[in-house]
Amino acid sequence: MQNPIAQKLQRCVESVRARIDFVPQIAVILGSGLGDYAEHIDVRQTLSYHDIEGFPVSTVPGHKGRFVFGFVGEVPVVLMQGRVHYYEGYAMPDVVLPTRLMGKLGAQVLFLTNAAGGVNPTFAAGDFMLLRDQIADFVPSPLIGPNVEELGPRFPDMSEIYEKKLGDILLREAEKLGIPLKQGTYLQFTGPNFETPSEVRMARLLGADAVGMSTACEAIAARHMGLRVCGISCISNLGAGMTEQELSDEDVKETAGRVAPQFRALVTAGIQAIAKEAL
Ligand code: HPA
Secondary structure: OOOHHHHHHHHHHHHHHOOOOOOOOEEEEEOOOOHHHHHHOEEEEEEEHHHOOOOOOOOOOOOOOEEEEEEEOOEEEEEEEOOOOHHHOOOHHHHOHHHHHHHHOOOOEEEEEEEEEEOOOOOOOOOEEEEEEEEOOOOOOOOOOOOOOOOOOOOOOOOOOOOHHHHHHHHHHHHHHOOOEEEEEEEEOOOOOOOOHHHHHHHHHOOOOEEEOOOHHHHHHHHHOOOEEEEEEEEEEEOOOOOOOOOOHHHHHHHHHHOHHHHHHHHHHHHHHHHHHHO
């Protein structure tokens, strides 16, 4: 019998393909406060998560919950406007189902974005960080359970989970645009609570530069199925205990919204350069 995860994925693919004929090259997951990027591309088709059979629907306020298919310049993309988080209560295979689905629809590259807390003391709120590596050991691997052989191997290599070549392209594009781009390691906690100051210190000791509640599991699922992965965090705040300020989702969104114009420019230039030089 076919693996139930593969079956569910296949049903979702069929459900999308019954409505959408668009074939994307690059998939982009838009993080908190960054969802309005979708208003700045040449949109061809949209599909609400509600309309996909068996699809996990985001419960986070402000997350729209739809796929947007369209063009960035000449590059066919699919944007995920609103992601699914582990803290919402979904099992990990459901959390990464949308990622896998975008791969099945044709995307070769997954461009991850998120809002994250900076734990590197040289970072400031409003900075951008290129993801060079990650620590995902505080959440279950999305690959636990019978391996989905149709997607990838049981023991996939993660030596270069964020592809160096793609990262280097993003760094160069940021420099051309005059947008400072830090680099570092992203650590995923489960959330939904923000960290304590001790957890932030622990994350720093472990080698993290930024912490968040998404992304790392998506990167693992994407690499497993052979997608090429890159990512940028918007450092929306410094980690708990690093400043006097308490943390709130409103402040995270406010900061992400403030730097959204630069973010849009960086993602647009990055997508076009990746399509031109790396696909
Ligand atoms: N911690 C975890 N996730 C986050 C943060 C944070 O400080 N800021 C934005 N997302």
